[in-house]
Amino acid sequence: MKIRILFIVFIIGSSGIISGASDTLFYQAFRDIVISNYPLIRKANLNEDISEAFLLKGRGALDSKFAGYxxxxxxxxxxxxxxxxxxxxxxxxxxxxxxxxxxxxxxxxxxxxxxxxxxxxxxxxxxxxxxxxxxFDDQRYNLRNAELKGIKSQIERDLMIREILFQANLSYLDWSASYQKSLLYEQYLNTISDRHQNIIQLFENGDNPAIDTVESRVNLNTAIDKYLQASKNLMYKRQKLELFIWDEEGNPLAIDNEIIPETPDTVIIVFEDISQLPVPVFENDPIIRKVANKIEQLSLENKLESENxxxxxxxxxxxxxxxxxxxxxxxxxxxxxxxxxxxxxxxxxRKTRGQLDLNKAMIGQLEWDQLLYRQKLQNDYTRLGNSISLNQRILANAQLKVNNSEQLYQAEVFKFELGESSVFLLNQRERKYLEARLEELSAVKDLGQDFNDLYYLKLGQEVQ
Known part of the structure; x- marks a missing residue:
């Protein structure tokens, strides 16, 4: 049974993990909860114990033994x-x-x-x-092989944590964007609803024709549908985010409807800050290290086989x-x-020679895999740099479009109030203004996703 997170926010907030308004789940607080309590993070951290156990097991090759007969x-x-x-x-x-x-x-x-x-x-x-x-002999092989298994366990931990943090960031960004989209449609619906009542009043007073009420009603139906769809999507994104939120005892938490995220504008600023990667060192990427670890294991096995x-x-x-x-x-x-x-x-x-040839072929395959993945990382880094630059320009243009659309909309409202415009034209301006704000939100989200992709690469450079 899930615990409502509204209560948890007050508790955690008092300890300093979550600060600010009690109705906002800030990104940093969300990240801290994920790192501290998410079950798969806890599972990944157990790889440290596994690594130490492998080392201890390997040192057992040098254990003295007493025997009696x-x-x-x-x-x-x-x-x-x-x-x-x-x-x-x-x-x-x-x-x-x-x-x-x-x-x-x-x-x-x-x-x-x-x-x-x-x-x-x-x-x-x-x-x-x-x-x-x-x-080289079995004892030295067992010692080094145990060390490599311990290193592999640490690499698996880094891979798991990187993927979890990447997906958690994406879920928070989706939640933030969905909440903002829901607010836009709610504001749009409230405006349309108020105007619909005014148009009905004008019709009843004989100032507007009946067709205006029909036009207004259709527009209201559309606004209601858009708002309900946005609310449905927000609920889905909130539930998806809840998968990452657990308490210290291992109980899943639910996000109360009163809890809101940071705005997407604020989120991308945080994402930009945590994704700074001035000089990439792709050799530190966990997948590169995992392949290198496998190559070293095969080389170690060949070293032992060569002795035979x-x-x-x-x-x-x-x-x-x-x-x-x-x-x-x-x-x-x-x-x-x-x-x-x-x-x-x-x-x-022949058995030993065959094993040596097999291992050499496998090492060759792994080296090609490593080369291709290293090039992919370089291409991703270059692509993201270009994509971020373009999305920043797209966002700037979208913001200008919002300002221009707002001016046109306000002018149309003024003309409508003077009786120099129609419901149809006003609805058109209003929809264009809403579309511009949605385009701006989409541009913000695209930029945030680029920063999160870059953060994914950065996590690969940091040996945990």
Missing amino acids: YDRKRFDNKDYFTTWQSQLKIPTRLPVDLALGYENNDGEFLNPENSVPDYGLMYGTININLLRGLI LKPALDVKFNTLVNIGNNDFSPLYSANDYKLGIGFEMPLQN
Whole structure:
């Protein structure tokens, strides 16, 4: 159930979020509500938590691990063997893994290679990748891949917030223009209605012919229809704006009929101010960054796959420390060690080569997409600059037309009052004056949309 926003305005206004007249929902107050409470903005902000979670998950590749193994066999009242091993594994960012361990085994049928002193054996292990994995390995891949996923999550947040703010601005501008249009038709209807009553009175007094009342009535019917259509459109725009207005608890708010927007003239001044983009840096656009992020992910995958083309040469060296036989007396000797060497070489490796070729082709496609979108941004920026300049001239011309139409209308009213004009001519002048004011409103809205489009580009330059 929606809460009426009239009550909310008084509450929020007292805290300073909404200032000014209590019956006006100013653009800045509307924007603050959207940024603070709109569910999709809140959802987008959770991407920051997702980004941090990816980073934490990636760092887990370097987490030390403790492992223990215990195995015992007893049969026919004989202790066949008991083996116990515990180990601390320490991965590093280098192609070197370290480990510390302890081993203690005994039993009547223990495998001789597992024989250790009575107090057990301690060892330190170093495992080095000399060929495959020397330059790059799974651990370093997982770390960087997690960072890229975190960056991608932030980019998704920027994309969502940009689109939401753009659509919210457009909805506010539509509401403001629709409200102003409704006011124009309301004023027009009131004027026509008052004149209709005067014409009826003149007819009843015998000063005007009956046809004038018919002409006036048709004009009144048209004015009523236009006003109702404008009211219907205003209701639709208000409801569309309500989709962006929520309270802190996640409840949707409804805009009371008494709440009005700022005038379109004021709105475009605000839009012009927030859309200033002196030096565009299109590389910061979230779509460009998203494509770059995907390219880097594929390049990172190729870097790992390229390692699989190399032979694997792993060296494992264990230092052994005798803990003692009769008592606890650790003894280290350079002659006590365990050495292992492993070698593996791919012969064809078609799977890896195929994956490398696939990733290279995908990177090429993404680079073309990036180039085209970068050019589109440049064209949009140039187009909007030209469009804003032309719409400013159109608006200036529309304002002159309004002034001229008003003078002609006022002159026609004066002539009508002197009895030197007709209802038909007066209605014509009045309609032309109304059309000029509607054209002015349309020009203001077009200019506001251009500024909002430019604001969309500006949001792409600001890394949130």
